[in-house]
Amino acid sequence: MEDLDYIHFMQTKNIAIVGSGLVGSLLAIYLRARGHQVTVFDRRPDIRTVEFSGRSINLAMSVRGWNALDKVGIGDSIRELAIPMHKRTIHLVDQEPYNQPYGKEGEAIYSIPRGILNRKMIDLAEERGAIFKFNEKVWDINLPEAKIFTGETEKGEWQEYQYDLIFGCDGAFSRVRHKMQRRSRFDYSQHFLDTGYKELKIPANADGTHKIDKNSLHIWPRGEFMLIALPNLDGTFTCTLFMPHEGENSFENLKTDEEILAFWNTNFPSTKELMPTLLEDFNRNPTSALVTIKCYPWTYWNKVALIGDSAHAIVPFYGQGMNAGFEDIAVLDDIIERFNNEDWQTIFETFQESRKPNADAIAELSYRNFMEMSSKTADPNFILRKKIEKKITDKYPNKWVPLYSRVTFSHRPYAEALKMGEEQAAIMDEVLTMDNIEELWNSPEVEDFILTSLEKKELIPQKS
Amino acid sequence: MEDLDYIHFMQTKNIAIVGSGLVGSLLAIYLRARGHQVTVFDRRPDIRTVEFSGRSINLAMSVRGWNALDKVGIGDSIRELAIPMHKRTIHLVDQEPYNQPYGKEGEAIYSIPRGILNRKMIDLAEERGAIFKFNEKVWDINLPEAKIFTGETEKGEWQEYQYDLIFGCDGAFSRVRHKMQRRSRFDYSQHFLDTGYKELKIPANADGTHKIDKNSLHIWPRGEFMLIALPNLDGTFTCTLFMPHEGENSFENLKTDEEILAFWNTNFPSTKELMPTLLEDFNRNPTSALVTIKCYPWTYWNKVALIGDSAHAIVPFYGQGMNAGFEDIAVLDDIIERFNNEDWQTIFETFQESRKPNADAIAELSYRNFMEMSSKTADPNFILRKKIEKKITDKYPNKWVPLYSRVTFSHRPYAEALKMGEEQAAIMDEVLTMDNIEELWNSPEVEDFILTSLEKKELIPQKS
Structure with a gap:
């Protein structure tokens, strides 16, 4: 018994996760399953209490994502939120839509709205004993001592927290990575696409059914730009317009209602009836940028590690951003098990060495797939x-x-x-x-x- | 006269330069020559009042650097500090040294110690009416309003300054760029070499003469690593050991005096008599990292611009870091003249568009030249x-x-x-x-x- 207590004492770590998004929540669930104390910090309010932002692209969960959810026993509760998409439906101008199956019979990717998934994952993490601290802004990290400093403002009073380990799951513009970036010999790049995106929507029919085939990812490919639509459970579709920021067909050139409608009539005439709130959505929702971020190393000693977008943000054209982040966690968990949940220096080194080439590969594949979706499908x-x-x-x-x-x-x-x-x-x-x-x-x-x-x-x- | 006054009023700007290094000082001289008010901020003390750091590589001024100095009339005062090097002298183990001329008869690159050059350039800028504020730490920049915030500490009280234009000449780890980097659509990369460097020295003979040929850049090429020596006016040479941080022959493996001496006896036996303070220098001077930094855009509206290393830090193997920074300024000055010293939006856009491809090219050439110097010369x-x-x-x-x-x-x-x-x-x-x-x-x-x-x-x- 004394030995067992000793091992338990050695293994249980007091862990902070920065970021309560999808990757932060899933990591919290995994680390609780390994017996650790977990506190999740987020500078934003609890997503369960606020409206969604109008700048998200629907997620397409595929095998890597499901594997990571199933491994920790939460796949089935998430499946309830998802709609299978077995195929692409391609909509050309003046032509009947046609389908391209994604895989073999029975294979599909699954559409889930980011906000709904995130709310559910935070619920699941809390049920398993993770503590969430919302509206708590992390301004600084002491990497070698695994300390976190939070406060109302960057210049104001700060509160100091001490942990055994810190995970940065705070996304593409990670504060944790930002602190690591100021060290010598930290490789880093951020590269923006000339293409940006805007969220739009197709509402449900009056009876709550979908206006177009709900088991498809719909694409209106137009070369340099494209519109896509992914189904939601409530009968709506979340649409995304991908288009250059500047140039002939560009967000810059769609400023007035007249410009938007003229553009739509020329390029997406068949969607006009599907999108009665087009102008309202177009004017209200922001135009967002698309970035590929790479860095290395991802870890600091046995103290700090980056997981998901904070380590490797990618463009969304393979639908693999969330899947890659979830797979990070499943891979990390295998390595935690291999090293008995205790040699964190080796765990972190093994993780980053094995995972970095795969993060680079999916970044490259995602970058290339924009061409496939926007031009080649037609x-x-x-x-x-x-x-x-x-x-x-x-x-x-x-x-x-x-x-x-x-x-x-x-x-x-x-x-x-x-x-x-x-x-x-x-x-x-x-x-x-x-x-x-x-x-x-x-x-x-x-x-x-x-x-x-x-x-x-x-x-x-x-x-x- | 009223017209002239009006023009003068339009043209004269109140300009802040962040960084009093070589590029900041030369830019101050140029902008004074164009009639602007210039204040130079530096977080460090006045380099004229302190000892040098022991982490610098001697500069090799070549045509681009001289052109920029001559254009503003200060070439001759700098030439007094420089020693021409017409050739490389290659030192192999167990073989007589041999020479490789750099160019045609009369062509040479010029060795100047960074600290001595910097002191002189600050003197020249002050003589021309530039104001220097040393020990004043810039913590934040308001880009659209061209405001600078300084203070003792990042968390303490700040002083606010308002300018018409701000130039970031604050080097590879620029604060000004750092502020621009947090904006959307700012491309950025920092890539570190596995090779680092350490400053060493060859003292003068008792009579003040040089121990080896002073009109040469001396190289001891050894494949993965190399030693170089550049002459100073006082009879000494500034040496630099370039070597991998980790691996068989590496800084990591040279920790004890015994390890250093054994390594030196094997690889640089002929230098032992030249370097009586080898152990002392090796242990005192830091091991520094080598980084290539790229970013874009370099400018913000008509308010802020990055010049020199802050826009494009390169590795030192072509001896072009300072030359490229000085050429930036000469190119910018041509453009200022073309647009009548007043349309700063156009001046900045023209500057970054014309200069960026050249900055990328010298980054690539410098990266490749390490191979030439360390391996191919032998x-x-x-x-x-x-x-x-x-x-x-x-x-x-x-x-x-x-x-x-x-x-x-x-x-x-x-x-x-x-x-x-x-x-x-x-x-x-x-x-x-x-x-x-x-x-x-x-x-x-x-x-x-x-x-x-x-x-x-x-x-x-x-x-x-």
């Missing part, structure tokens, strides 16, 4: 490519896993998905240069060529 | 390459300007030097694969091949 060559890929995948599911499935319906590392995806893309590039490919795409020659190429590249069969 | 292939280049340059000085000369002995844009240098390197790569090139390097065939390649690539003759 391109005949891309559609032919997808058709050939689908045929090979259906026939040889262990030999050809599409890149999208490697990212979305797999828990294999992102870095592997990026590498394999590039090898597959090189094969498909060659296939599409074959004579008369539009006619021959379904021929045995094309199939042979692909299979032989796979063998030459020694692409190992990979299971999702 | 490589027979590299020596052969330089020999062929020298022959072609001597014979066709307008057709083949070596990359080093384009950077060091020219005022053409850095971006052009990078591009031309890459084209020339591609030609030399081909030349070095020619059969029996060691014997034939001086043959008409090789010469013909190079001239034909230059014509094919349409490399325009370029004058330094």
Whole structure:
């Protein structure tokens, strides 16, 4: 018994998490499950008591996210909030919409509004004993001593807290990372896209049903810009307009109601009836920026670690920001277990070394996917490519896993998905240069060529 | 007269410069010459009243730096402090040192100690009416209102100053940039090298003369690490050891006197007699980090601009950090003149757009030059390459300007030097694969091949 008490004493840490968002809440649940005391700080009010902001993009939960939720036993309570989307529905101007399935029969990504999910996760964390301190602004961190300083204002009186460990889950513009960034030899980059975004909405029908197919992620691709819509349980859709900040078709050039309506009539005429509050939403909701943030190291001694967006903010075009953050936590938890929930120096080092290449890979994939969503989904060559890929995948599911499935319906590392995806893309590039490919795409020659190429590249069969 | 008064009133601005280093001092001199009121803030004490820090690398002033000094009429007073270095002297283990000239007859780079230069530049700026406020710490900037907040401590009482314009010349870890970085859509990156550096020294002979050739930049290249020495007017040399922070040969592994001496005996035996205070210097002087910093935009409205390291800190391997900062100022001054010393919005936009590609180019060239200095200077292939280049340059000085000369002995844009240098390197790569090139390097065939390649690539003759 004395030994057991001793071990318990050694293992239980007093832990602060900065940020009560999705990653902060899930980490709180995991750390409680490992027996630690957990306090979560947030500078904002309790999201359960306030209206949502009008600047969020709906989340698309996929296998990595679900794995992380199921591992700690909360997947089922979250599934109740989600709507499966099995396919993309592509809306071109003057053409009937058509569908592109995301994966195999039964595979789907799941639409969840960020605010609703966040409220639920905080409930679940509190039920498990995590303490939440809202409206408490963290202004400074003492990294080597794991101290947090909070107060009403940066210049005013501060309160000091001492912990064993601090986790920075405070998002893309993390205060915790900001403190680490002032140290020597901390690599950091923030790169903004020329494209920004604005939240819009499609309301429900009078009877509470959805105005368009609710089991789809709808895309209106228009080249440099696009509109998307993701379903909510209440019959509405959350829409997002992605568009350059400046230039011919840009937020800068949509200032007056007349400009907005003229733009909409030209580019999204079929949505006009779906969006009766377009002008109101457009004028009220802010135009937000899209950023990729990379940094390293993610940890400080055995004291402080960054998790989720604070370590690796990515653009939203693969729907993997939350999934990557949740997977961080599941990976960290495996490592915590491996090192007996106590050697935090080794836990942190192992975590950042194993996870950093995968964070870089999903950043790259997300950046590239904007082109796929906004331009290529409407391109005949891309559609032919997808058709050939689908045929090979259906026939040889262990030999050809599409890149999208490697990212979305797999828990294999992102870095592997990026590498394999590039090898597959090189094969498909060659296939599409074959004579008369539009006619021959379904021929045995094309199939042979692909299979032989796979063998030459020694692409190992990979299971999702 | 009324008109003239009006113009004078419009043109004269009340300007704050943050940072009294080399770039801040030179900018003060330039802005005084344009008739502006100038106040320079520095958080540190007056460098004229304190000892130098023991963490500096001697400067190598080259054409870009001299041009900027001469344009404002202070070149001659600085030349008195400088020693010309016409060549590299390469010191290999167990071999006689040999020389590599930097350019043509009469071309040289000039060694100046940073501290001595900085003291002189502050004197010159004060003589011209710039006000210096030392020991005044800038904690915050209001960008749109061009306000500066200073005080003893970040949490204490602050003093507020209002200016028309603010220039951030506060170096790689700029407070002014830091404030701009918190805005949306500000691209930023800081990337540290695994290699660090430490200042060491070679004292003068008893009679005040130099112990080794004073008109050389001395290099002891050893692959992953190297020692360099630059002459000072007082007979001493300022030395810098560049070496990885961690690994087999690293600062981490040189902790005890025994480790340092054993390392020195193996790698730099010929310097032992030159450096009697090696152990003392090694233990006293800090090990410093090397960083490349990029950001954009560099300016905020018509109010704030970053100049020098605060906008583009680079690694020191091309000796261009100060030269690039001084050239910033000369370029800015041309633009100020073009827009009549008054349209600061246009001046700032023109400046950042024209200068950013050149800052990126010298960052890339400097990063690559570490390999050249530490490894290639000792490589027979590299020596052969330089020999062929020298022959072609001597014979066709307008057709083949070596990359080093384009950077060091020219005022053409850095971006052009990078591009031309890459084209020339591609030609030399081909030349070095020619059969029996060691014997034939001086043959008409090789010469013909190079001239034909230059014509094919349409490399325009370029004058330094």
